[in-house]
Amino acid sequence: MKYSNKIKGIVVFISFIFSQALFGQEIQVKDIVNNRNISSVNVYNDNQSKGGITNARGKMDISIFADDEKITFRHISYLPVSYTKQQILENKNIVYLVKETAELSKIVISVSKWQQNKKEIPQKIVSIDSKEIVYTTPQTAADLLERSGKIFVQKSQLGGGSPMIRGFSTNRLLLSVDGVRMNNAIFRGGNIQNVISIDPFTIKNTEVILGPGSVIYGSDAIGGVMNFYTKTPKLSWSEETLVSGNANTRYASANREKTGHFDINIGLKKWAFLTSVSYSDFDDLRMGENGRDEYLRPEFVTSINGQDVVVNNSNPLNQRFTGYSQLNLTQRAKLVSDDIWEFDLGLHYATTSDYPRYDRLIQYRNEALRFGDWYYGPQRWFMANFQTQKKGNNTYYDNVKFTNAYQRFEESRNSRNFQDVILNVTEEKVDAISSSLDFEKRFNPKIKTFYGLEYVYNKVHSDGYDKNITTDEITDAASRYPDGATWQSMAAYASLEYKPNPKFTLQSGLRYNHIFIHADFDTTFYPFPFTEANTSTGAFTGSIGFSWLPNKWQITANIGTAFRAPNIDDIGKVFDSEPGSVIVPNPNLAPEHAYSAEFGIQKKIGSRFDINFTAFYTLLDDALIRKDFNLNGATEIMYNGELSNVQAIQNASKVYTYGFEFGFAAKFDKRTQITADLTIPRGEEEQADGTSVPLRHVSPIFGNVHFIYKNERFKFDVFTNFNSSITFENLAPSERSKAYLYAIDENGNPFSPSWLTFNAKSNFEINDNINITAALENITDQRYRTYSSGISAPGRNLILSFNYTF
CATH class of the missing domain: 2.60.40.1120 (Carboxypeptidase-like, regulatory domain)
Structure with a gap:
């Protein structure tokens, strides 16, 4: 018996030792x-x-x-x-x-597609992490960018948001989701709203490169690159299945927003899955009580017994026909088969309801509202992104990433003049395929290289027709783009990081990009003097810069080139860009080239103060600009029943942008701080006669000041946002013709007034699982409209958000 007990004791002891070794x-x-x-x-x-x-x-x-x-x-x-x-x-x-607590020590991916320390980067980068996203409670990804305080966003309707960075916007900025370019062949020079397809609830972090990024990202990356990285599935790393997730609800009073979100992560030891669903419903947006009467909505068009009539708006603060809804679905799967291979699949789908283009619905002609209808059809976006990563440590690479993606974009425009029975419809679809192969190699502690290859293929499907809303009869009409047009890009790049000591980093890069375009033009509706466009053009781009870190300083400098190749929107579009003007195709276009310089200083003063300053300058040569044109000698043609001035995109100008960015942070103690940001952009376009005019996409001076108190579970923020004015003399010529967007000065000319709002926001973590955010924006109920926007900003706005993590 004693012998048996001794054996049992030894077995228990061995089991204990084994379990300790194992677990x-x-x-x-x-x-x-x-x-x-x-x-x-x-x-x-x-x-x-x-x-x-x-x-x-x-x-x-x-x-x-x-x-x-x-x-x-x-x-x-x-x-x-x-x-x-x-x-x-x-x-x-x-x-x-x-x-x-130091911004400089953050890890960023955008500049090289691989992890780098922010203090080693010679360009200015705005980083927004997931915790800040939860705190700011943005309605859309466009609002997320705007609330950073460093990026200006224009809106033509509630379902929109077009970022402006350092005097550039739209197709001169590049959007990227998980390393895949979102820009497609019909990204236009006018304001675009594709960014709202990205679900802010699925964003892990956002990185915005302020300034050119063509070495890594190719065409379009002239003014900046906006990288959105979505949440990745989490593995268990143990035998126990990991189940976690989030549930979120949000309400905003200004447009009676009702949003619900749910995501769940299931993690095994080698497999992980993440499923996300978000739905938002927005009602018409209410503007503020105190401000310019020009922004009021005194009347609107509605249909009574099948006839268009103009009725008085019972509440002129209510911007009728601005509401819409949106659904976002995400499915991600991850497999880590061993210490070397990793596979990641991401499926993203977004769709909206029809949403009106508000700036057209408030447009008058002959002192009467011009349109009975003007709305975008559902904006749909689907992306399947399959990424393979391999760790190497061999002669050619330490890490390699192979990314293959397919995207499908769908959009449409539907317009009808007041009391007209004909609804003009154009529908566009783009299939986009892309592949990229990216390598990272460290040769020694001082030298690291990044290099890769990229191929992108876009095919455009475009249709146009007229629909009689009384009889439902459909007849053919001109499409917006040449149907079946293709746009292709092939590129190779290499970048070098040289770090001779811990305080100095030199980074340089070179890229060659070649673009192919083919389009066949239909002359059924317009007598184009050409039937096809074939473009084959290439561009070299390069950059070199340094980051130097003397004691409590960071000094950066960077010079570089960037380019934008013409796309199908530039070469083949037919569209009424503004009242009384129509854009027609121009197949004889070449790339525009940018030459940029940037200098930055960041200084930490003691342990409490942090200041930063950046100066930037860009020359855009052979700029693709909308100018007056002639079609077979005619300077005017009939378009949608109206005699319209003929215009086309042309390599017609030099563009100069420059400005300054300032930042300041002061910590009074561990819990209290003040931060401030100020951006001063300037820009002008050179004319044929040597004179210059203001540039359209240069925003006014803008900034913010935040007073923040926080402890372990509570954060309270009182802040102001402000914009300076843009006088009539400083408005771009194309903006002066859109008086219906602006206030009117004492001389009867349009201008963009300055504005200032006071706001408060608080966040309370009840426990590790429950998080509540409450905000009151525009406390004084100001009525204002941001520059170039067609819709007025929200009035006093109460926002409530509840987040549960499990």
């Missing part, structure tokens, strides 16, 4: 201040041949590492730390991280 190497990563678990921490060894990510509970098994192997822990919001496994086990399997 005792699961570690916990925590915040050193509040002891909270930290998920999504990257954990890896020196050569990154082994690694993983902490799960939703901040745990990970580190048994794959040797006892004396150094393990690094890195998270976007914390300072990185490194310990040997033995040290971690001796510390009771707990690793503490310290919150990162």
Whole structure:
């Protein structure tokens, strides 16, 4: 009996030792201040041949590492730390991280497509992480950019948002989602709203490069690059299945927004899945009580017994026919088969209801409202993105990423003149296929290279017809674009990072891009003097810059070139760009080239003050600008029943943009701080006679000031947003002709007035799972309209948001 008990004791002891060896190497990563678990921490060894990510509970098994192997822990919001496994086990399997307060130490991906420390980047980058996204509670991705305080956003309707960066916008800015360019062959020079297709609830972080990015991203990346990185599925890293997720509801009083969101993550040891659903319903937007009478909505068109009539608006503050709804679906799957291979599939779908173009619905002709209808059909976007990553550590690369994506864009325009029975419809669809192969290689501690190849193919489908709304009879009409047109891009790039010492980094790059365009023109409706367009054109772009870090300073400088090749919108569009004008095709276009310079200084004064300053300048040569044109000698043609001035996109100008960006932060103690941002952009377009006129997409001076108090679970922010005025003399000629968008000065001329709002926002974390945000924006109920926008901004607006994490 004693012998049997002794055997049992030995078995129990051996089992205990074995279990400790097997399960005792699961570690916990925590915040050193509040002891909270930290998920999504990257954990890896020196050569990154082994690694993983902490799960939703901040745990990970580190048994794959040797006892004396150094393990690094890195998270976007914390300072990185490194310990040997033995040290971690001796510390009771707990690793503490310290919150990162210095903006310079953040990790960014945008500049090279691989992780780099922000302090090594010679360009200015705006970073918005997931925690800030939850706090700002944006209705759309466009609002997310605007609320950063560093990017100006124009809106023609509630379902819109067109960013402006350093004097450029629309097709001179590049949108990217998870490394895939969203710009397609019909991105136009006018304001676009494709950014609203991106669901802000699925965004993990956003990085905006202010300035050119053509070396890595090719055509269109002249004024900036907006990179949206969506949430990735989280693995369990243990035998236990990880189930986590979020549920969110939001309400806004100004447009009676009703939003619901739900996502769930299921993580196994090698597989992980993330499913996300978001739905928003927006009613008509209410403008503010106090401001310019020109912005009021005194009357609108409605249909009574099948006839258009103009009726008085019982509440002129209500911007009738601005509401719409939107649905976003996301499905992601991730497979980590071993320490070398990783596979990631992302499926994204977004669709809106019909949504009116408000700026056209308030347009008058002969002192009467011009349109009975003007609305966009559902804007639909689908993307399937399959990405393969491999870790190497061989002669040619340390890491390689192969990205293949398919996108489908659908949009339509529907317009009908007042009391006309004919509804003109144009429908566009674009199929976009892209492949990119990106490499990262470190040759030694001082030299790292990034290089790759890219191919993009777009095919445009375009149709036009007239529909009699009384009889439903449909007849053929001119399409907006040449149907079946194609746009292709092939490119190769290389970038070098040289770091001779910890305080100095030199980064340079070179890219060659070749563009092919083919379009066949239908002369049934317009007597074009050509039947096809064939373009084959190439461009070299390059950049070089440095980041220098003397004591508590960062000094950066960067010079570079960028380009934009003409696309199908430039070459083949037929559209009424403004009242009384129509754009016609022009197949004889060449790329426009940009030459940019940037200089920045950031200084940390003691432990409390931080200031930064950036100066920028860009020359755009052979700029593709809308100018007067003639079609077979005719300077006017009939378009939709109206004699219209003929215009076309042409390589007709030089454009100059320049300006300054300032930032300031002061910390009074650990809980209280003040931040401020100010952007001063300028720009002009050179005319044929040598004179210059103001540039259309240069925003007014804008900025913000925030007074912030926060502790472990509570954050309170009182802030102002402001814009300067743009006088009639400083309005671009194309804007002067749109008086219905603007206020009227004492001389009867349109201008954009200055404005200032006061706002308050608070966030309260009830516990680790429940988060409540409440905001009161535009407290004084100002009535204002941001520059070039067709819709007035929200009046006093109460926003409530509830988030539950499990």
